[in-house]
Amino acid sequence: MAAPRASLRLVAPVWNGGTSGIRGLSRAVDPEGSQRKGRALLQFLADRFYDVEAVRGYLLQKQVLKVLRKNRSFTYIKERYGPYVAGASFILKQGGAVKFQDKEWMRPNGRGLSGELWKLREVPVEAVDASGCAINYQGLDNLLALRELQSLSLRCCPHVDDWCLGRLHQLADSLRELSLAGCPRISERGLACLHHLQNLRRLDISDLPAVSNPGLTQILVEEMLPDCEVLGADWAQGLKLGPEEQPRDTASSPIPA
Numbered sequence: 696m697a698a699p700r701a702s703l704r705l706v707a708p709v710w711n712g713g714t715s716g717i718r719g720l721s722r723a724v725d726p727e728g729s730q731r732k733g734r735a736l737l738q739f740l741a742d743r744f745y746d747v748e749a750v751r752g753y754l755l756q757k758q759v760l761k762v763l764r765k766n767r768s769f770t771y772i773k774e775r776y777g778p779y780v781a782g783a784s785f786i787l788k789q790g791g792a793v794k795f796q797d798k799e800w801m802r803p804n805g806r807g808l809s810g811e812l813w814k815l816r817e818v819p820v821e822a823v824d825a826s827g828c829a830i831n832y833q834g835l836d837n838l839l840a841l842r843e844l845q846s847l848s849l850r851c852c853p854h855v856d857d858w859c860l861g862r863l864h865q866l867a868d869s870l871r872e873l874s875l876a877g878c879p880r881i882s883e884r885g886l887a888c889l890h891h892l893q894n895l896r897r898l899d900i901s902d903l904p905a906v907s908n909p910g911l912t913q914i915l916v917e918e919m920l921p922d923c924e925v926l927g928a929d930w931a932q933g934l935k936l937g938p939e940e941q942p943r944d945t946a947s948s949p950i951p952a
Contacts, residue, residue, distance in 0.1 A: 766834030778840035819843035857885030
């Protein structure tokens with residue numbers, strides 16, 4: 696047993712600069728400590744809930760509250776620093792990126808909002824990358840005041856739905872590029888609301904699982920926005936082929952005599 700202790704003493708100065716790291720490591724791998732935590736969690740759940748459905752309801756409520764907190768209005772920042780800084784702060788807090796006019800892309804750095812941000816109150820935001828962010832209908836309030844916004848990516852946003860698309864008409868004068876790819880809650884009804892965005896030049900509607908007929912939907916969107924490049928499914932995806940167009944299974948076809 697002496698050999699393992701010696702090896703730990705050699706590793707400790709490199710890992711944490713002292714023996715305090717060894718104690719932290721032993722606590723992390725202590726099976727009795729893990730069991731105590733597990734029993735405490737089970738006891739907490741048993742004291743509060745009587746069945747699985749109650750637990751599910753509790754966890755769902757916590758998830759909803761978390762999304763609501765992330766989508767709160769940045770009213771204080773808007774009143775003090777203006778809509779550009781407020782909108783940028785909202786996106787950066789969500790983990791997205793923003794681009795101010797004539798500036799480089801600004802991304803979260805893990806140390807809070809950059810001090811440079813507060814100096815840009817008069818500089819318009821021209822692009823927002825909110826890919827994968829938890830933006831919902833209420834959270835869009837922080838973006839709709841960005842009247843010079845030209846590019847908006849909502850790619851793979853789990854809470855962006857048809858109702859959200861109904862609000863984008865407020866950006867119709869400036870918006871040139873829009874990505875909705877991979878948003879699970881967007882259907883044909885929401886895409887129909889985009890007819891207001893006649894200044895769009897590029898639209899990505901690929902990989903929308905709630906759209907029942909991607910090929911036909913893309914054709915209709917292209918008709919609705921004739922000056923826009925629409926990216927998405929192949930035009931034939933989801934269309935029903937006629938009998939003469941059905942692929943033939945040559946392996947099972949009888950061989951003519």
